[in-house]
Amino acid sequence: MNDVTEPVSATLAERAKLALGKRNLVFIGLMGAGKSAIGRLTAQALGVPFIDSDHEIERVSRMTISELFAAYGEEEFRALEARVLKRLLRSGPRVVSTGGGAYINERSRRQIKKGGVTVWLNAELDVLWERVSKRDTRPLLKTENPKQTLENLMRARYPIYAEADLTVLSRDVKKEMIVEEVLTAIADRQKAQGHD
Ligand SMILES: Nc1ncnc2c1ncn2[C@@H]1O[C@H](COP(=O)(O)OP(=O)(O)OP(=O)(O)O)[C@@H](O)[C@H]1O
Ligand SMILES: O=C(O)C1=C[C@@H](O)[C@@H](O)[C@H](O)C1
Ligand SMILES: [Mg+2]
Numbered sequence: 001m002n003d004v005t006e007p008v009s010a011t012l013a014e015r016a017k018l019a020l021g022k023r024n025l026v027f028i029g030l031m032g033a034g035k036s037a038i039g040r041l042t043a044q045a046l047g048v049p050f051i052d053s054d055h056e057i058e059r060v061s062r063m064t065i066s067e068l069f070a071a072y073g074e075e076e077f078r079a080l081e082a083r084v085l086k087r088l089l090r091s092g093p094r095v096v097s098t099g100g101g102a103y104i105n106e107r108s109r110r111q112i113k114k115g116g117v118t119v120w121l122n123a124e125l126d127v128l129w130e131r132v133s134k135r136d137t138r139p140l141l142k143t144e145n146p147k148q149t150l151e152n153l154m155r156a157r158y159p160i161y162a163e164a165d166l167t168v169l170s171r172d173v174k175k176e177m178i179v180e181e182v183l184t185a186i187a188d189r190q191k192a193q194g195h196d
């Protein structure tokens with residue numbers, strides 16, 4: 001026997017996969033919360049496809065998110081995002097990481113709620129700021145005081161993200177640890193509902 005530990009427990013991943021069934025797992029939360037990074041690793045652990053809605057939007061439009069915002073404005077972007085999400089959530093199981101504002105849009109939120117189990121990656125301002133300040137690809141943060149903008153977004157959005165089925169605190173620990181917490185939350189939710 002070797003002593004190399006698995007990064008994410010296979011048994012836990014199997015339990016979570018069973019609990020998920022055919023439903024999608026949808027990550028929501030603010031910019032920098034880790035939806036894309038944690039979503040990808042969670043999909044790998046579950047052995048299901050991973051799709052990032054921001055990437056899918058960029059692929060179908062052949063434009064970057066920044067270009068889309070600049071050319072058509074936020075409202076058009078949200079309409080495109082809702083259409084893309086509807087298609088992505090049609091069949092499962094998949095892990096879908098959404099853009100930070102998707103769950104805030106009423107139409108997208110309805111689709112997300114219908115299309116899967118939602119996990120909110122909750123994070124404190126300083127954690128988010130440390131992560132997002134490294135890149136300038138987020139059009140909503142191109143303001144005079146982007147940290148203040150981020151804080152304003154937290155205030156406005158956190159009560160809405162809190163409607164998620166599950167919440168996991170995203171923080172600066174190993175990403176695998178966050179993935180384990182996500183998988184545990186999925187498996188435990190099933191148990192709490194008496195299906196295990
Ligand atoms: N637990 C973690 N520890 C350290 N860094 C992390 C952790 N989780 C995510 N990150 C890093 O933080 C940055 C932002 O993460 P990510 O792009 O996944 O956020 P996001 O929620 O998808 O943001 P957006 O809404 O802008 O797409 C990435 O560089 C990612 O590698
Ligand atoms: O928080 C938001 O509203 C956004 C987050 C990003 O993922 C992108 O979807 C876009 O920059 C908008
Ligand atoms: Mg992302």
